[in-house]
Structures are given as C-alpha cells and as structure tokens.
Amino acid sequence: MQTLVTGGGGFIGSHLADFLLDETGDSILLLDDFSTGQRDNVAHLVDQDRVELIEGDVTDDETVTELVTHSDRVFHLAAAVGVQRIVDQPLQSMRTNLVGTENVLDAAAEDGTPVFLASSSELYGKSEDVPFAESDDRILGPTSALRWSYASAKAIDESLALAYHRDRDLPVAVGRYFNIVGPRQTGQYGMVIPTFVEQALDDKPLTVYGDGTQTRSFTHVADAVEATYELLTTPAAHGEVVNIGAPEPTTINALAERVVELTNSNSEITHVPYEEAYDEDFEEPQQREPDVSKLEATLGWHPSTDLDRILEDIIDERTEAVVAE
Numbered sequence: 125m126q127t128l129v130t131g132g133g134g135f136i137g138s139h140l141a142d143f144l145l146d147e148t149g150d151s152i153l154l155l156d157d158f159s160t161g162q163r164d165n166v167a168h169l170v171d172q173d174r175v176e177l178i179e180g181d182v183t184d185d186e187t188v189t190e191l192v193t194h195s196d197r198v199f200h201l202a203a204a205v206g207v208q209r210i211v212d213q214p215l216q217s218m219r220t221n222l223v224g225t226e227n228v229l230d231a232a233a234e235d236g237t238p239v240f241l242a243s244s245s246e247l248y249g250k251s252e253d254v255p256f257a258e259s260d261d262r263i264l265g266p267t268s269a270l271r272w273s274y275a276s277a278k279a280i281d282e283s284l285a286l287a288y289h290r291d292r293d294l295p296v297a298v299g300r301y302f303n304i305v306g307p308r309q310t311g312q313y314g315m316v317i318p319t320f321v322e323q324a325l326d327d328k329p330l331t332v333y334g335d336g337t338q339t340r341s342f343t344h345v346a347d348a349v350e351a352t353y354e355l356l357t358t359p360a361a362h363g364e365v366v367n368i369g370a371p372e373p374t375t376i377n378a379l380a381e382r383v384v385e386l387t388n389s390n391s392e393i394t395h396v397p398y399e400e401a402y403d404e405d406f407e408e409p410q411q412r413e414p415d416v417s418k419l420e421a422t423l424g425w426h427p428s429t430d431l432d433r434i435l436e437d438i439i440d441e442r443t444e445a446v447v448a449e
C-alpha cells in the first residue's frame with residue numbers, strides 16, 4: 125500500500141511517518157515545502173527504502189494530483205499553522221489552507237482514495253461552553269482580527285471534505301486536533317510548551333500571555349498519531365468530524381509552574397499583555413477542552429497521556445539536544 129502524508133516534514137506528520145513505518149508495511153510518500161517543517165524531523169527517514177520525500181507545495185495542483193493518483197490513502201496535514209504565522213502572513217496562510225485542501229480532496233475523489241483531514245480546535249473559537257462537542261456552535265471573532273482566518277479556513281476545509289463525502293462518495297475522516305504536543309515541536313511559531321521549556325532550560329523568564337488563567341488541553345503526539353491512523357482506517361469515521369484530544373485542561377499559569385519545577389529552573393514567570401505580543405485587535409480564547417465521547421465511541425479509546433509525561437518527553441529531547449551540541 126502507498127500512503128501519502130502531506131506536511132510529512134512537520135511535527136505531527138513526521139511522527140505519523142514513524143508510526144506508518146513501524147506499524148504498517150506501507151510505502152510512504154512525504155510531501156512538504158519545509159515552510160514550518162524541519163528537515164531534521166525526517167533525516168532519520170529519508171534513507172529508508174520505504175520512504176520518499178518530495179519537496180513541493182500543496183497549492184501546486186499538478187504535484188498533488190500526481191502524488192494522490194499514485195497513493196492508496198492520504199493523510200492531509202500540510203497547512204500554515206501557528207497563530208504568529210497566521211497573523212504575519214495571512215494571505216499565504218489562507219491560500220495554503222484552502223487551495224491545498226481542495227487540491228487534495230479533488231484529486232482523491234477521482235479514484236475514491238481515502239483521506240484524513242487535519243482540522244483544529246481553533247474552530248470552536250471563543251466559545252466558553254466546555255467541553256466542546258463536534259456538533260456545538262462555533263463563536264468566532266471579526267474577520268479584521270486575523271487569527272480567526274485560520275479557523276475560518278479550517279471550517280471551509282471541513283465543509284469541503286463533508287461535501288466531497290456526500291456528493292462524490294469520498295471516504296474522508298476529519299480530525300479536530302486539540303493542542304498536540306511532544307518532541308520535535310518548535311516554539312518558533314508561537315507554540316506554548318516548546319517556548320516555555322526552552323525559556324526554562326535557559327533560565328530565562330517564562331512569558332505567559334494574558335493573565336494565564338486561560339485553559340488548554342494538551343495531547344501527546346503519539347496518541348494523536350494513533351487516533352489519526354485509526355480514524356482513516358475505520359469506515360464508521362468516514363464522513364464524520366471527530367475531536368482528537370485529551371480531556372484534561374490545565375491553566376497556562378499551572379503549565380508554566382510545572383515546566384519550571386520539572387526543569388529545576390531558576391526562571392521567573394512573567395505576564396505579557398496580548399496586545400504587546402501580537403496587536404491590539406488580538407483575541408485569545410479563554411478555554412479549550414474536548415468532549416471525547418465521539419472519539420471514544422468511534423475508536424473505543426481516547427488519549428490520556430498525562431501532562432507530566434508529555435513535559436518529561438519534551439524536556440528530555442531538549443536536554444539531549446543541548447548535550448549533543
């Protein structure tokens with residue numbers, strides 16, 4: 125079986141490639157333009173006989189059609205991600221997230237090739253009605269606040285996927301990721317845990333945006349990858365949108381304190397107003413917590429790796445990297 129992973133050089137995509145290599149006999153095509161992905165993520169994979177890395181752009185229709193045509197299933201993870209990048213490059217981000225997805229779905233519909241589409245808990249927007257279930261209403265801010273363009277694009281992606289399922293019988297499963305974290309994630313684009321860990325290991329102040337009472341639910345990438353694979357390979361998940369997350373929210377203040385403890389750091393925790401970190405129109409959702417009953421009903425399990433184990437994995441990776449330098 126030939127499997128295509130778009131965004132295969134990225135954080136989740138490279139872990140998914142590891143999983144496919146270890147757990148299946150698939151030949152794996154990885155498509156990435158390395159805009160946010162790192163070559164280091166796949167350096168251990170590119171020499172494998174069963175892996176081929178293609179440097180290309182998901183907005184390039186010809187490239188995508190060629191790769192999808194030669195694939196038996198597709199995990200579509202390539203996207204412009206990270207609040208900072210969305211705010212800094214809104215046009216390019218939207219093109220990637222809209223045109224890229226349409227290219228993948230359109231090519232897959234030709235032969236009915238199964239697709240997994242990576243979506244996001246950003247879609248729930250500013251809703252405070254936690255935990256968030258897939259059928260809940262979404263509350264997004266104005267289009268002038270650029271961060272919401274990511275949620276809007278992912279929502280259109282989901283609607284497109286469901287339309288391809290209904291009108292063209294495309295087997296497509298949509299997974300809404302809730303703060304997936306783990307080794308290889310970079311803090312460069314505004315991801316909180318790698319940023320805190322790097323700050324703590326350097327004994328620099330941990331920068332909490334806002335008052336730190338906002339909550340997030342963190343999910344280990346190993347759990348997310350397994351759920352991703354199982355959703356695509358479970359026919360009951362086709363034509364469905366399913367939350368992928370661990371239902372244990374933590375405040376950002378508590379997260380910062382735990383990172384300082386686990387790294388034995390001398391860092392202080394400081395609070396930075398959102399307007400200083402981004403711009404004055406910036407809005408940040410207060411709460412994020414998945415309702416995992418649909419995931420549980422579909423797969424029979426849900427992610428449960430606890431936060432300490434997640435943090436320890438990330439801290440170990442960073443510490444080893446420093447020792448190796």
Ligand code: NAD
Nearest residue numbers: 131134135136157158159160161181182202203244303304
């Ligand atoms: P990532 O940035 O590591 O992965 C995205 C990958 O897509 C990168 O390798 C990047 O280089 C690649 N890419 C971007 N534009 C491209 C283009 N035009 N052509 C080809 N490749 C391109 O981030 P990630 O966290 O691994 O995200 C993977 C997917 O999961 C994305 O679709 C993202 O929206 C979604 N997601 C992630 C999270 C999370 O917590 N990590 C949460 C919600 C949704």
